[in-house]
Amino acid sequence: MRKIIKNAQIPFNGIMTKDNDVLIEDGIIKYVGQLKEKESKNNEIIDASNYYLIPGFIDCHGANGYDAYELKQMAIDYASRGVTGFYVTIGPESNQEYFRMFEECRKAFGSDYLGACFLGIHLEGPFLSLEKKGAMDEKKLRQVVTPEEVEELIDAGADVIKIITISPELEGAYEAINKFAEAGIVVSLGHSMATYKQAMRGIEEGATQVTHMYNAMRAYEHREPGIMGAAILSDDIYCELIMDCVHVSEEAMKILIKSKGTDKIMAVSDGDIKFGHDSSDRETEDYIIKDGAIYLKNGVLYGSTRDVADHFKTIIVKLGLGIPDAVKMTSTNCGTHMKIKKGKIEKGFDADFNFVDSSFKVRKTFISGQEIIL
Numbered sequence: 001m002r003k004i005i006k007n008a009q010i011p012f013n014g015i016m017t018k019d020n021d022v023l024i025e026d027g028i029i030k031y032v033g034q035l036k037e038k039e040s041k042n043n044e045i046i047d048a049s050n051y052y053l054i055p056g057f058i059d060c061h062g063a064n065g066y067d068a069y070e071l072k073q074m075a076i077d078y079a080s081r082g083v084t085g086f087y088v089t090i091g092p093e094s095n096q097e098y099f100r101m102f103e104e105c106r107k108a109f110g111s112d113y114l115g116a117c118f119l120g121i122h123l124e125g126p127f128l129s130l131e132k133k134g135a136m137d138e139k140k141l142r143q144v145v146t147p148e149e150v151e152e153l154i155d156a157g158a159d160v161i162k163i164i165t166i167s168p169e170l171e172g173a174y175e176a177i178n179k180f181a182e183a184g185i186v187v188s189l190g191h192s193m194a195t196y197k198q199a200m201r202g203i204e205e206g207a208t209q210v211t212h213m214y215n216a217m218r219a220y221e222h223r224e225p226g227i228m229g230a231a232i233l234s235d236d237i238y239c240e241l242i243m244d245c246v247h248v249s250e251e252a253m254k255i256l257i258k259s260k261g262t263d264k265i266m267a268v269s270d271g272d273i274k275f276g277h278d279s280s281d282r283e284t285e286d287y288i289i290k291d292g293a294i295y296l297k298n299g300v301l302y303g304s305t306r307d308v309a310d311h312f313k314t315i316i317v318k319l320g321l322g323i324p325d326a327v328k329m330t331s332t333n334c335g336t337h338m339k340i341k342k343g344k345i346e347k348g349f350d351a352d353f354n355f356v357d358s359s360f361k362v363r364k365t366f367i368s369g370q371e372i373i374l
């Protein structure tokens with residue numbers, strides 16, 4: 001059955017447009033505009049008068065803490081926050097463990113499931129700089145990238161791996177970047193001490209993204225601007241940004257937005273589902289949660305309890321930008337970068353969206369045109 005969302009205020013070409021009808025059929029947006037009275041007949045009508053209608057959030061770097069829940073639970077948790085598409089992030093592991101995880105993802109998402117759409121795996125490792133390991137287990141990091149291991153990963157996981165984070169300065173990394181990019185995997189530079197030159201070489205070899213800009217990378221310096229300088233000067237590069245106001249300050253976020261614009265920044269949660277959505281200050285056996293950020297007991301910043309829905313609100317309320325820019329950074333840019341039909345309320349796109357109220361809180365979530373009721 002066809003559905004029509006009536007009186008929708010939606011972002012389009014950088015502005016909010018009013019009084020739209022959105023026609024949905026088979027989970028796809030078929031039309032956006034004004035339907036005639038008779039065309040609306042015999043369809044299910046959903047009124048969106050009191051809300052903004054925005055594309056569902058997409059998180060390309062989150063869902064860490066794999067073993068804490070079943071993967072299917074992760075899809076449900078995400079949907080409950082207005083995130084309609086996600087990439088499962090897996091840190092450095094042995095190849096055996098990687099292969100097990102690839103299989104688990106295929107099993108969990110190979111048939112019907114409830115909740116947000118599994119869009120693939122983001123391998124955050126294992127070829128990352130020891131010096132910028134952050135909270136990662138250093139025993140599992142590889143400091144030399146061998147063609148054999150690259151081939152093994154591509155052979156075993158090219159169907160599910162959609163993004164891989166690599167430090168370009170490691171021995172063998174340039175060749176690996178080239179190979180992964182050739183296999184259709186998005187290469188993201190990060191957890192790295194790369195110089196500007198090394199980062200630019202990584203970009204030449206096929207990298208198109210930077211992993212959590214500012215965090216776990218060489219600091220920007222006047223004579224050595226590092227990955228950050230390369231990302232800012234390369235217009236085509238997309239930057240992840242953890243917009244929780246702890247991993248990156250408000251001012252630093254504003255600087256990045258001013259230099260990169262709002263078309264190439266992707267808000268990511270770097271979240272860990274073990275911690276749920278509870279941002280209150282507390283301490284567990286292994287972690288300290290403060291101001292929404294998760295720290296190891298030794299003080300190292302580990303992750304965030306805030307998610308992309310929180311970032312949406314932060315962009316508007318704290319950074320002072322409008323809904324269209326917030327939508328780009330929390331949804332559209334990732335969809336465009338990953339070449340998927342998600343992240344826009346336009347004809348031909350998947351009918352994944354949120355109803356958001358005047359305080360920018362998600363009130364209803366639809367995935368493939370179906371309201372998610374959890």
Ligand SMILES: [Zn+2]
Pocket residue numbers: 124134191212216
């Ligand atoms: Zn990381």
